[in-house]
Amino acid sequence: MNFLFPNLPYVMLLKNYYFIFLARTSKTLGKGKYFRKKLFSARRILELNFPADDDFSFLQIGANDGVSFDFLHSFVMKRKSSGIVLEPVKDYFDELCENYKTVPAIIKINRAIHRSEKSIIIYKIDKNKTYLYPDWVKGIASFNVEHLTKFESIDREHIIEEKVLAEPLMNIIERISIPKIDYFQVDTEGYDYHVVDLFDFSKYKPRMIKAEYINLKLEEKKKMKKKLKENGYFFFFEGLDIVGMDLNTIKL
Numbered sequence: 001m002n003f004l005f006p007n008l009p010y011v012m013l014l015k016n017y018y019f020i021f022l023a024r025t026s027k028t029l030g031k032g033k034y035f036r037k038k039l040f041s042a043r044r045i046l047e048l049n050f051p052a053d054d055d056f057s058f059l060q061i062g063a064n065d066g067v068s069f070d071f072l073h074s075f076v077m078k079r080k081s082s083g084i085v086l087e088p089v090k091d092y093f094d095e096l097c098e099n100y101k102t103v104p105a106i107i108k109i110n111r112a113i114h115r116s117e118k119s120i121i122i123y124k125i126d127k128n129k130t131y132l133y134p135d136w137v138k139g140i141a142s143f144n145v146e147h148l149t150k151f152e153s154i155d156r157e158h159i160i161e162e163k164v165l166a167e168p169l170m171n172i173i174e175r176i177s178i179p180k181i182d183y184f185q186v187d188t189e190g191y192d193y194h195v196v197d198l199f200d201f202s203k204y205k206p207r208m209i210k211a212e213y214i215n216l217k218l219e220e221k222k223k224m225k226k227k228l229k230e231n232g233y234f235f236f237f238e239g240l241d242i243v244g245m246d247l248n249t250i251k252l
Contacts, residue, residue, distance in 0.1 A: 065095035
């Protein structure tokens with residue numbers, strides 16, 4: 001290597017590992033805790049690597065209405081964004097289309113992701129009863145009814161079924177044929193590992209991945225971490241999620 005003109009990606013990689021080293025060796029309280037929290041922030045990392053008005057391509061599975069529970073919509077709208085957003089629940093999908101109606105480069109798809117089923121039942125709170133609950137009930141629709149019944153505050157009579165279309169993830173991606181994916185986000189209330197496992201990393205290498213982690217089974221949590229490691233991602237945990245980064249292309 002020519003040390004007078006070092007390879008810039010290599011320098012970035014060294015800096016990334018230096019910051020990670022500092023985060024891991026810093027004290028758990030005080031400035032060390034603040035440093036780690038600031039360093040390992042998905043929003044800060046995205047804003048650092050994809051400045052406003054730059055190109056940004058993304059894939060979002062379980063997009064809900066595109067606005068609730070997430071900073072991604074405001075981030076996307078400030079950039080030259082393109083990509084795919086999927087939401088299986090029809091009511092939420094209609095809102096999603098409305099919230100992204102000014103961005104035709106974002107393809108909206110009313111589908112669920114599943115390994116084998118062409119249609120599947122999703123359990124959700126009846127929209128006529130959501131006023132009885134906090135806003136978060138809009139974000140708990142799931143293939144697994146027990147994901148809803150575990151909340152003692154939810155009346156089981158308010159849980160309804162919706163049959164939705166489904167297909168494997170790569171079928172959709174290849175049909176639309178997007179050139180690249182910078183950011184891959186998954187929030188499917190318990191099916192998240194399967195969605196990530198269905199993604200073909202040999203065809204696309206997102207620079208960042210964020211997936212809901214809290215609702216996975218213990219074995220799926222292990223598999224999720226292994227999947228990210230095997231595909232070259234450093235990961236950290238933020239709130240309910242696991243966040244993977246390709247340290248060769250993402251700077252901290």
